[in-house]
Amino acid sequence: MLIVKVIKPLVSTNRIPDFEHKHLQxxxxxxxxxxxxxxxxxxxxxxxxxxxxxxxxxxxxxxxYPSDLTIVGIIDHWEPDPPKTSAPAPAPTSxxxxxxxxxxxx
Numbered sequence: 001m002l003i004v005k006v007i008k009p010l011v012s013t014n015r016i017p018d019f020e021h022k023h024l025q026x027x028x029x030x031x032x033x034x035x036x037x038x039x040x041x042x043x044x045x046x047x048x049x050x051x052x053x054x055x056x057x058x059x060x061x062x063x064x065y066p067s068d069l070t071i072v073g074i075i076d077h078w079e080p081d082p083p084k085t086s087a088p089a090p091a092p093t094s095x096x097x098x099x100x101x102x103x104x105x106x
Contacts (some may be wrong), residue, residue, distance in 0.1 A: 002050045003078065004029045006042045006071075022060060025071060036069040047080075049073040 004027040012024060023038040027050065037060045042048050048071045050056075056070040057063050 001072075002029060002052070002069075003075065004034070004036070004048060004050055006044050006046045006048055007033065008044050010035055016066065019066060020061075022067075027069075027071070034069055036071050037065075037067045038071045040071055040074055042071050042074050047075040047078040049075060 007026040007028050010024040010026050023041075025036050025038045025042060027034050027036045027048065036048075036050050037056070039059055039061075040048075050069050051059055051072050052069050054063065056067045057065045059070040059072045060067045
């Protein structure tokens with residue numbers, strides 16, 4: 001199962017007959033956008049649970065349904081991990097002082 005965020009609906013009026021009239025949603029999985037069959041009525045901005053492979057076909061209604069990603073649940077509360085930031089740059093170190101020419105350091 002995957003946790004993804006619904007971005008927006010996808011409208012496709014020209015479909016194969018086996019696709020029926022199921023709603024499609026564009027979802028974001030990390031940096032990748034994917035299309036999922038919406039079996040639960042999710043809205044843009046919702047965090048959802050998706051299943052893939054044969055589970056996606058069954059969740060969409062039939063093992064012969066042409067889907068490889070189906071939304072099966074809307075998450076009530078989800079706090080995604082904050083994005084990882086790179087470590088701060090180390091503070092510059094002061095250069096060692098050199099004695100003046102022809103003399104010794106005091």
